[in-house]
Amino acid sequence: xxxxxxxxxxxxxxxxxxxxxxxxxxxxxxxxxxxxxxxxxxxxxxxxxxxxxxxxxxxxxxxxxxxxxxxxxxxxxxxxxxxxxxxxxxxxxxxxxxxxxxxxxxxxxxxxxxxxxxxxxxxxxxxxxxxxxxxxxxxxxxxxxxxxxxxxxxxxxxxxxxxxxxxxxxxxxxxxxxxxxxxxxxxxxxxxxxxxxxxxxxxxxxxxxxxxxxxxxxxxxxxxxxxxxxxxxxxxxxxxxxxxxxxxxxxxxxxxxxxxxxxxxxxxxxxxxxxxxxxxxxxxxxxxxxxxxxxxxxxxxxxxxxxxxxxxxxxxxxxxxxxxxxxxxxxxxxxxxxxxxxxxx
Numbered sequence: 001x002x003x004x005x006x007x008x009x010x011x012x013x014x015x016x017x018x019x020x021x022x023x024x025x026x027x028x029x030x031x032x033x034x035x036x037x038x039x040x041x042x043x044x045x046x047x048x049x050x051x052x053x054x055x056x057x058x059x060x061x062x063x064x065x066x067x068x069x070x071x072x073x074x075x076x077x078x079x080x081x082x083x084x085x086x087x088x089x090x091x092x093x094x095x096x097x098x099x100x101x102x103x104x105x106x107x108x109x110x111x112x113x114x115x116x117x118x119x120x121x122x123x124x125x126x127x128x129x130x131x132x133x134x135x136x137x138x139x140x141x142x143x144x145x146x147x148x149x150x151x152x153x154x155x156x157x158x159x160x161x162x163x164x165x166x167x168x169x170x171x172x173x174x175x176x177x178x179x180x181x182x183x184x185x186x187x188x189x190x191x192x193x194x195x196x197x198x199x200x201x202x203x204x205x206x207x208x209x210x211x212x213x214x215x216x217x218x219x220x221x222x223x224x225x226x227x228x229x230x231x232x233x234x235x236x237x238x239x240x241x242x243x244x245x246x247x248x249x250x251x252x253x254x255x256x257x258x259x260x261x262x263x264x265x266x267x268x269x270x271x272x273x274x275x276x277x278x279x280x281x282x283x284x285x286x287x288x289x290x291x292x293x294x295x296x297x298x299x300x301x302x303x304x305x306x307x308x309x310x311x312x313x314x315x316x317x318x319x320x321x322x323x324x325x326x327x328x329x330x331x332x333x334x335x336x337x338x339x340x341x342x343x344x345x
Contacts, residue, residue, distance in 0.1 A: 001030045001031075001095045001096075001317075001320055001321070002030065002031045002032075002033060002093070002094045002095055003030055003031065003032045003033070003094065003095065003096055003098060003313060003316060003317075003320075004033050004035060004058075004085045004088050004089055004093070004094035004095075004096065004097045004098070005017065005021055005032055005033065005034045005035065005085070005098050005099075005309075005313065006035060006036070006081045006082055006085050006097070006098065006099030006100065006101050007021075007034040007035055007036030007037070007041050007057075007081055008035075008036040008037065008060070008063045008064075008080070008081040008082075008101070009064070009081060009082055009099040009100045009101020009102070009106075010099075010100030010101060010300065010301075010302055010303070010304050011066075011100075011302050011303045011304075012303070012304065012305055013036075013100065013101075014034075014036055014037065014040060014041050014044060015044055016304065016305045016306045016308075016309060017034070017036075017100065017304075017309055018034060018041050018044040018045050018048075019044065019048050019306040019309070020304070020305070020306040020307070020308065020309020020310040020312070020313065021034055021045075021050075021055060021309065021310075021313065022045060022048045022049065022050035022055070023048075023050075023306060023309075023310040024309070024310045024313040024314060025050045025051040025054040025055050026049065026050065026051055027310070027314065028054070028313070028314060028317060029054075030054070030317065031054055031055075031056060032054060032055050032056075032313065033055075033056045033057065033058055033088070033093075033094060034055065034056070034057050034058075035057075035058045035060055035081040035084050035085040035088070036057075036058075036059075036060055036063075036081040037059070037060070037061075037063075038057040038058075038059035041057060042057065058084060058085075058088065060079050060080060060081045060084050061079045062077040062078075062079045062080040062081075063077075063080055063081065064077055064080045064081075064082045064083075064101060064102050064105045065102065066101075066102050066302065068102060068105060069104075070102060070104030070105040070107070070108040071108050073102070073105050074105055074108050074109045074112060074113075081101075082099060082101050082102070082105055082106060082109055083109055083113070085097050085099065086109045086110065086113045086114060086295075086297075087113055089114065089295045089296070089297070090113055090114050090295060095296065095320045096295075096296035096297070096298065096316050096319065096320040097295070097296070097297045097298070098287060098297075098298045098300060098312055098313060098316050099297075099298075099299060099300065100299075100300035100301060100302055100303075100304040100308075100309070100312075101302075103125075103144065103145075103299060103302070106290070106297070106299055107123065107125075107145055107290065110123060110290055110293045110295075110297050111123065111293070114293045114294045114295040114297070115293070115294045116292055116293060116294065117292055117293065117294055117325070117328060117329045117332055118329070118332070118333065118336070119332040119333060119335065119336035120156060120292035120332055121150060121152055121153045121156060122142075122145070122146045122149060122153045122156075122292065123145060123290055123291060123292030123293050124141050124142035124143075124145050124146060124153075124156075124157050124160065124231070124290070124291050124292060125141070125142055125143045125144050125145045125231070125234075125288050125289075125290055125291075125299060126139050126140065126141040126142075126143065126160070126161055126164060126288055126289050126290075126291055127139070127140045127141075127143035127144075127234075127238055127288040128140075128288070129219070129220075129227060129237075129238070129241070130220075130241075131219075131220055131221065131222030132220055132221055132222055137169065138219075138222060138224065138225050138226065138227055139161050139164060139165050139169065139174075139225065139226050139227065140219075140227045140229075140234050140237060140238060141157045141158075141160070141161040141226065141227070141228060141229075141234070141291065142157055142229065142230060142231040142234050143231065143234040143235055143237075143238050143288060144231045144234060144235035144238070145231045145290070146230055146231040146232075147230065147231055147232040148230065148232075149191070149230040149231075150191070151191055151194035151195040151197075151198055152198070153230075154178070154191075154195040154198075154199075154228055154229075154230070155195065155198045155199060155202070155203075155335075156292070156332065156335070157228050157291070158176045158178075158199060158203065158208055158210070158226060158228045159206055159208065159328075159331055159332070159335065160291040160292065160328050160331075160332075161174075161176070161226040161228065161291070162174050162176060162207070162208055162209075162226055163324060163327050163328055163331060164289065164291070164319075164324055165225050165226050167318070167319075167322040167324050167327065168315075168318050168319060168322065168324065169225070171225050173209050174209060174225035174226050175209050175211045175223070175224045175225045175226070176199065176203070176208055176209060176210045176211060176224060176225070176226045176228060177211055177212065177213070177214035177218070177219075177223055177224025177226070177227055177228065178192065178195055178196055178199060178210075178212070178213050178214065178228050178229070179213075179214060179215075179216065179219070179227060179228065179229035179233055179234075179237070180192050180196075180213035180214070180215065181215070182213065182215065183212060183213045183214065183215060184213070185200070185212070185213070187213060188213070192213075195228075196212070196213060200212075206331060206334070206335065211223065211224055214227070216237065219237060220241070287299055287300040287301075287308075287311075287312035287315060287316060288300075289316075289319055289324075291328060292328070293325070294325070294329075295325065296316070296319055296320045296324070296325050298312060298315075298316045298319065300312040
């Protein structure tokens with residue numbers, strides 16, 4: 001299989017992107033094709049250890065930046081790494097596209113170039129979310145693609161997220177929770193009430209283990225394995241968690257350097273503190289799949305460094321090997337057929 005990597009996307013491109021690909025080439029058996037400024041990227045590659053049989057390049061002349069308008073940029077910058085890379089997946093020259101670039105442009109390119117799976121109302125970003133109750137992380141969907149949703153979209157998020165949790169996170173019967181302002185069925189907006197009703201009455205027909213509404217305080221505890229919400233709420237939850245993790249990490253460092261006794265305690269707890277940091281470190285999780293597109297796409301954090309890129313590539317492999325996109329398409333088709341039959345009754 002062939003992984004298409006956006007060499008020019010992200011805050012630290014192309015240096016960290018190429019170095020991460022070089023590390024990944026020593027660990028995986030798949031080819032990595034890096035798309036972007038080939039002379040510049042080759043020069044970086046020559047400075048680090050890599051497997052030359054597993055890395056190739058596709059030269060492009062333009063770059064979509066974080067400041068570019070998502071829709072305008074993919075229309076005007078046809079020879080950008082993001083557009084060309086997405087086209088390669090569409091044309092069968094690659095099996096999955098991995099990028100740390102402009103989120104809006106990546107989503108727009110996915111919709112306009114790859115297209116949505118038939119029946120999917122809105123594609124969604126699924127981010128791995130660390131939880132405290134067990135070693136397996138949860139999936140937060142949608143984590144930033146859609147500020148506004150319909151109830152049917154939230155149902156589709158639950159369906160797509162559940163399949164991913166089974167295939168990739170290896171959770172046998174993933175619990176699905178709907179983020180709300182209270183756990184009671186009657187809580188929240190009209191949208192959330194409708195979504196709750198859909199998940200309660202129809203979820204089991206698609207093998208969904210819906211556990212009901214969950215509050216924000218329940219998310220890190222691990223009450224659910226698939227955390228369903230619109231992109232506005234999901235992005236706030238994700239960014240708040242990142243901020244809290246950084247704040248706690250800073251506070252721990254500060255407290256453990258206040259005097260000799262504190263420093264001695266820090267030395268004894270060094271290993272456990274490292275485990276805590278690792279649990280909330282986004283670079284460990286690599287990337288977030290975009291669900292609902294007709295091809296496999298993974299969005300990495302915009303600030304991805306070499307380690308995050310390496311992990312992003314490694315974690316993208318099961319997504320394509322398990323043919324999760326095809327499984328989602330089959331489930332959405334089944335859902336569409338059921339909805340159509342109900343409409344005709």
